[in-house]
Amino acid sequence: MFTRSALGLSRSALTTLVAYATLTLSFPAFAQQNTQADRRNNQEIFLNMGDEPPSMDPNKGVDTVSYFWLGHLFEGLMTTDKNGNIVPGTASHVAVSDSGRTYTFTIRPNAKWHDGKKVTAKDFEYAFRRLVDPVFASEYSFIAVTAQIQNAAEIIKKKKPVSELGAKAVNDSTFVVKLENPVAFFKSLMAFQAFFPVRKDVVEKTGDKFATAVDNIVGNGPFKLVSWKKESSMRMEKASTYWNASSIKLRAIEAPVMLKDVGAAFNNFRTGGLDITGLDKERLETAQRERLQVKTFADGGVFFLEMNQREGKLFANIKLRQALRIAISRREYINKVTGVPGDKPAFGLVPDYMPGASKTYRQEAALSYRDGDVAGAKKLIKEYLAETKQSKVPSFSILAGDSNNAKKESEYMQALLKNVFETEVKIDSVPFKTRLQKQRDGQFDIVSGGWGPDYLDAMTFMDLFTTTNDNNHGHYVSKAFDDLIVKAQRSGSMSERVKLFQEAERLLVVTDSAIVPIIQRGRAYLLAEGLQGVRRNQVGQDPDLRFASWNGASAKK
């Protein structure tokens, strides 16, 4: 066998390929041994993340796939525990000044990088400065402005040098962050990827290649990257250097494949090749029939209709917007259109999981109204027609993507709105990027939009619709709304902020009906029997496998 392959190799590249393929094809016994039973015994998890992480640089990652890996490889000053509470991470202690504007973090003496070096305050200073550096141009730099770190906004605008950032290492173990205003959720921000420490020496040594391969990623988290085959597989193993290594039960987490195709991933799961993978509604029934463990969770996203309120546009009229809000039955929409278990109706902009002062925000700031009220909507439209002396509502269009799901959603809306508004409703179905460009340029009447949270506070949703926000595609302009948001930005009291947000949300959704919230998105996924401690998050690493383990008792099947 070896002589044969050696013969093949001595020829041209073409024959090598053929020889390689034919030879190895006939000996499948060489396949690597790793069944689900082996993984149970070794405390290893195989999962499908669907894609290659676009950025393993903590200061640059903006997507959920990158976050999953980064959240296991690195750890911020703060972190989350197995219940999702914010607790000290790489910092053992944090002191907040009376003004709420100065945070002093003490770095753990036993916090180490994966190569054994100590984690110091300088590593955080370097990372924070890098995040706002206009030359580095991180897409996530705005999070430093959200955190209100002193001078962050001016540095991004190139009005001040990077060294003026209000985040400084006093010595190796003391890191001080100064804020422009108190920020109620500052500690929770310090647990997120953009604020992870970064090693200056590694960045300088590797330059543009930083964080593009196993040997130029050095983390400080519970897991260490050991293999990365581009677009193919990744593997991380428990890091013995981690200060809290004794709390980590898993030995390894691996993405043995990067399958975009849900059907293929489903097949790998049911044959024992994966322990966690996403599930779509088409395969839900099969999964249930085969008695696979199906779980659901809120993925964090809220979807809503945005109406173009620019002057001269049809939906600049408030009555028509209100009609839209009450006409849609959110329940029916979920049952008939999305059909994903875990989807929930959205009456407000802020999703149910968002924390408030002591309970969740939604428990403290309830918001509901009657929907599916076609008669009520028609009454408002009649009033609009009388006021504008028209006999019929002018025709309008819905801007939508060209995916199968987007088509199904917009067709449902089209039929509903045709009935309610008694006029022609068109669908402008375009490719993804064209839709983004059109909504940005205001070339639409109604567009279906959505938002996923950047951090765990209602502000991540509420500031979207201030007058100057680029994501305010419909150009909703309200001085009262803007004022409430600014007040909330400057307040360090959570209970006061909940009140401000409640008022702002009522104004935005109910009074002005500037947007029409529809659903809080849910997702279904498959989880292998016996795997416990898997946490699904709306912000940060998702899934969070730091506290997961195989339950030895139920190691059957």
Next chain:
Amino acid sequence: MRLLRFILRRLMLAVVTLLTLFTLTFFLMRAVPGDPLTRTKEIPEETRKNLEERYGLDKPLHKQYLLQMERIFIHGDFGTSFRTVGREVNDIIREQFPVSASVGLVSVLIGVLTGVALGIVAALNRNGIIDRFAMFLCVAGISVPSFLFAFIFQYCLAVYPLTVLKFNPDTWLRPAGWGEARDFVMPSITLALGIIASITRMLKSQMIEVGFSEYIKTAKAKGVSLVRLVVLHQIRNAILPIVSIIFPMLVFTMSGSLIIEAGFGIPGLGRAYMTSIQNSDYNVIMGLTVFFGGFLIIANLITDILYGVIDPRIRVG
């Protein structure tokens, strides 16, 4: 000498073709709404400015055009991906092309060998059972989309044996994955089906056509043995047009199939191409387009030369 002059002229023509391809791609990409920085979440204006500066997108269009042309055609550097931080397009091609190419090569090999065998047997054995089977395969191979075949194979060859028949998952085929020899099996067969279909049909009709020609009749009349007649006269003449389609077919198959790569988790170029288009990743789109263009041009050149070798009546130049 004539051959050399022919090759030189074709190579010069290739450069012109590539430059045209480059220019068209450059401007068409920018004519499509959205750019690499268009995201679901709008990037704040200041950050956007900083990013444009970093990537050179703030320069006037003609400057970007000339700079990129210089980088690609003089330095052979396709640049870096906008989407995947630090990922060089040259690395994408170097690492992911061999994957697509090996899958493509294996499927063309399977496809051509099976197709030629089936085509010959079907022609000699018209309306026989093999002929009927071959014709069924032809219709299916051409009309059924490959993702459906991928799905059927995944179920029949992996899911069913593993879950119902309890085959050993260590050695049996897995539904999707990459990195082991067994992972070649299903994607290659899926890709090969289309090739088998077109080759079988073409060869069968060629064989029949040649069978009616004057020189076959003459050979028969001369009393040439059946084996000699079929192998040396009929097949040799019938196979000629097949040769002319094999190379373009090979190039096409080696450049990667999005559906096969997505469905079986193969880290090939088809997948990279699709991702780049979805993200308006200018450098990757351009790099892969120019690469495929060059690959196709060279393959066509080789086909032309080979054709002349097989059929002495055709002389290049």
